[in-house]
Amino acid sequence: EPEVTQTPSHQVTQMGQEVILRCVPISNHLYFYWYRQILGQKVEFLVSFYNNEISEKSEIFDDQFSVERPDGSNFTLKIRSTKLEDSAMYFCASSRTGGAWSETQYFGPGTRLLVL
């Protein structure tokens, strides 16, 4: 069964450094998402991406964050200058369709980011 993959599984970085989290969505999916989950808290939506542009973003997704689909398979989340509070599990998800009628989203295993 196709699945979403994410790399790396764990990332430790120093405050102020840039990090890039990578995801390979399911191949025939058109919508891509990033969520994060701070330890012990709920899963929070960051951004959705469709047709090579951001379709929606939350207030968490500020100018420090950016997303890109650099080629036909990868979907990346970049944090330009990490802060301590960026420490969280970051989940990538994809769906066949999206928008107001929410298609099932398939989540990757996550990247645990620790900012020191």
Place this chain on the structure above:
Amino acid sequence: GQQVMQIPQYQHVQEGEDFTTYCNSSTTLSNIQWYKQRPGGHPVFLIQLVKSGEVKKQKRLTFQFGEAKKNSSLHITATQTTDVGTYFCPSSGYALNFGKGTSLLVTP
């Protein structure tokens, strides 16, 4: 997006007991999805309900969608330790709004 409330927030059962979690919306839902997240894991899609009054079963799990499409429930018969995790019925729009879900603890 639509707001969905879920109860209870926590449930602790003995293995073999049944478990039910409920989701309620003040507005009519177009569909409802259920996800499970194991401790340390990622959300995993369980099922989607679309039709009024729909009932779907997956082994020991029974999912119902209310006649008015404003509420839904997940019932687990004879819980096992593998059922441990948090169950979500995220409200949906352009993205999934997970809320706190119901955390189920099953002790042997």
